[in-house]
Amino acid sequence: MSLALEKATEAQAKKIISINLVVGELSGVVGDCVQFYFDAISRGTIADGAKLCFETKPTQIRCRKCQSVFTPADHEWSCPQCHETSVEIVTGRECYMESIEVE
Amino acid sequence: MAVKVITVGEKILGTNDAKAEENKKLLVRHGILTVNIMSSPGAGKTSLILSTIKRLSKKARIAVIEGDVASSVDADKVNALGIPVVQINTAGGCHLDAFMVEKGLHNLPLEKVDLLFIENVGNLICPNNYKLGEDIRLMIASMPEGDDKPYKYPAMFADTEVVVLNKTDLQPYIDFDEKAFRKVVIGLNPDVIIFPVSCKTGEGMPAWFDWLEAALKNKKNK
Numbered sequence: 638m639s640l641a642l643e644k645a646t647e648a649q650a651k652k653i654i655s656i657n658l659v660v661g662e663l664s665g666v667v668g669d670c671v672q673f674y675f676d677a678i679s680r681g682t683i684a685d686g687a688k689l690c691f692e693t694k695p696t697q698i699r700c701r702k703c704q705s706v707f708t709p710a711d712h713e714w715s716c717p718q719c720h721e722t723s724v725e726i727v728t729g730r731e732c733y734m735e736s737i738e739v740e
Numbered sequence: 741m742a743v744k745v746i747t748v749g750e751k752i753l754g755t756n757d758a759k760a761e762e763n764k765k766l767l768v769r770h771g772i773l774t775v776n777i778m779s780s781p782g783a784g785k786t787s788l789i790l791s792t793i794k795r796l797s798k799k800a801r802i803a804v805i806e807g808d809v810a811s812s813v814d815a816d817k818v819n820a821l822g823i824p825v826v827q828i829n830t831a832g833g834c835h836l837d838a839f840m841v842e843k844g845l846h847n848l849p850l851e852k853v854d855l856l857f858i859e860n861v862g863n864l865i866c867p868n869n870y871k872l873g874e875d876i877r878l879m880i881a882s883m884p885e886g887d888d889k890p891y892k893y894p895a896m897f898a899d900t901e902v903v904v905l906n907k908t909d910l911q912p913y914i915d916f917d918e919k920a921f922r923k924v925v926i927g928l929n930p931d932v933i934i935f936p937v938s939c940k941t942g943e944g945m946p947a948w949f950d951w952l953e954a955a956l957k958n959k960k961n962k
Contacts, residue, residue, distance in 0.1 A: 639755070640748065640750060640752070640754070640755075641748075644746050644748050645746070648744065648746050650744070650746075654743055658752070663894065663895040664869065665865040665866050665868075665869060696894070701930075709891075709894075711891065712888065712891055714891065714924060714927060714928075715927075722923055722924070722926075722927035723926075723927050723930060724927050724928060725898070725928070726894060726895065726898055726928070729895070730895055732751065732752050732753060732869065733748075733749065733750060733751045733752055734748040734749070734750055734752060735747070735748060735749060736745050736746060736747045736748055736749075737745070737746050737748060738743050738744070738745050738746075739743070739744050739746060740742065740743050740744065
């Protein structure tokens with residue numbers, strides 16, 4: 638919230654309407670919980686009543702051998718193309734504020 | 741009034757990362773090797789710390805920051821060994837952050853410390869997202885948790901330098917497939933070092949002690 642307030646104040650906004658957040662599946666962020674606490678701590682600030690909009694990024698992994706990118710299955714993380722087991726996480730860890738809407 | 745969109749594009753945990761950098765600078769200035777220990781509850785964080793203190797306390801000056809949701813049970817055990825310890829109770833919070841650790845550091849005699857263990861709150865999700873200022877990220881997986889944990893908590897396994905696989909003494913009684921576990925952990929994290937140990941019987945512990953001693957020497961020579 639401090640980041641949103643800082644940006645809104647810089648822009649001389651009167652009110653924050655919404656906050657757009659990008660969170661990966663692996664980030665551990667639960668949108669409803671965050672909104673619940675946000676509502677409590679934003680009371681009396683220009684962010685009071687702002688809606689948090691979460692864009693969830695799915696987990697995707699890349700094969701270190703053939704570079705193909707795929708969505709892992711529950712218990713099968715080897716590359717569907719070349720069956721290599723050496724892989725790296727490319728998306729799913731995101732946790733950032735993309736933008737805010739103010740007036 | 742017209743609605744205006746302001747592009748931000750900044751990490752939510754940016755302020756934590758900045759504080760972690762400050763902590764790191766403070767620790768580097770004192771030449772302290774810092775290990776952030778993460779695991780699920782009951783995997784053996786405190787047991788690993790206590791065993792390591794018993795083995796290395798004559799060779800290195802050790803201190804501990806204990807993170808727990810509540811109670812000082814773990815800190816009391818460390819204190820009983822005569823080791824400086826700070827207990828941080830997160831009052832329900834599921835992880836330590838860099839601000840809490842900063843407070844802990846101010847309550848430790850840093851000029852008399854070579855090795856600092858930070859015992860994180862037992863949890864395999866949130867602690868991974870909060871840098872504290874550590875040199876080494878160590879996670880403990882214990883055999884009874886199952887060999888499928890890397891699939892469920894991949895980020896934790898991917899970001900750690902050391903995995904201690906604890907409770908190997910229970911292998912005869914459970915279906916833990918160490919080969920399958922290693923395959924997925926090394927697949928996610930090719931540089932990881934895995935120490936299969938039993939804190940209870942001491943099996944495998946010498947390899948961990950030797951590695952940690954070498955890391956301490958390395959730190960001192962920097």
